[in-house]
Amino acid sequence: MATISAQPYDYKLPANLNQIALVLIDMQRDFLESGGFGDALGNDVSRLQAIVPTLKTLLDRFRELQLPIIHTIECHQPDLSDCPPSKLDRGNGSLRIGDRSAMGRILIKGEPGNDIISELAPLSGEIVIHKPGKGAFYATPLSEILRERGITHLLFTGVTTEVCVQTTMREANDRGYECLLVEDCTESYFPEFKQATIEMLRAQGGIIGWTTSSAAVLAALTPALTP
Numbered sequence: 001m002a003t004i005s006a007q008p009y010d011y012k013l014p015a016n017l018n019q020i021a022l023v024l025i026d027m028q029r030d031f032l033e034s035g036g037f038g039d040a041l042g043n044d045v046s047r048l049q050a051i052v053p054t055l056k057t058l059l060d061r062f063r064e065l066q067l068p069i070i071h072t073i074e075c076h077q078p079d080l081s082d083c084p085p086s087k088l089d090r091g092n093g094s095l096r097i098g099d100r101s102a103m104g105r106i107l108i109k110g111e112p113g114n115d116i117i118s119e120l121a122p123l124s125g126e127i128v129i130h131k132p133g134k135g136a137f138y139a140t141p142l143s144e145i146l147r148e149r150g151i152t153h154l155l156f157t158g159v160t161t162e163v164c165v166q167t168t169m170r171e172a173n174d175r176g177y178e179c180l181l182v183e184d185c186t187e188s189y190f191p192e193f194k195q196a197t198i199e200m201l202r203a204q205g206g207i208i209g210w211t212t213s214s215a216a217v218l219a220a221l222t223p224a225l226t227p
């Protein structure tokens with residue numbers, strides 16, 4: 001059985017690689033570009049931009065192999081009916097969800113800042129999940145889509161490691177998915193939070209899942225390219 005070299009031990013691949021999906025969490029302008037939500041919260045967005053070329057390489061390999069690809073977008077309806085007051089009121093940022101910014105209304109579906117960055121823009125046929133929460137399973141059709149397609153293994157990438165990526169990986173683990181976090185394809189505004197998240201997810205024998213590098217994923221998938 002093929003495996004990906006990972007921590008705390010090797011991650012087993014299913015015989016049918018179509019059961020694996022690459023999940024790109026919230027690679028949106030609102031989190032990665034100046035003037036968006038992340039910036040408004042006082043964060044250094046350049047940290048997140050640094051993973052884009054590495055993630056693009058992994059995305060390209062999944063596209064070459066025609067394996068399932070899932071993009072998520074954190075967003076709300078223009079009338080904010082899907083945004084609980086607790087989320088709307090949280091924090092002391094200069095801009096709040098629904099406010100106008102240089103890239104349109106913050107975290108509102110369809111606004112320019114809500115788009116996935118151009119480098120990683122979804123292609124037709126790729127799954128796009130619009131999610132009102134930090135986790136991608138809450139109030140979305142993700143469970144049904146995964147079940148319909150027979151997807152059992154999820155490779156997690158995207159931003160931010162300790163917020164939306166970790167929340168989604170925990171949701172997925174509880175639902176029985178085999179979860180692998182690709183360390184150099186995820187990032188946080190806080191390096192210490194990224195490191196802590198990596199360590200806590202794979203602790204206790206992989207209590208939530210595994211972690212690895214994109215090089216290890218590419219090495220494991222390369223033989224699949226040759227007949």
Ligand code: TIU
Nearest residue numbers: 026074159160163164165
């Ligand atoms: N603020 C922060 O770290 N993250 C979010 O609000 N959303 C995601 O992680 N996508």
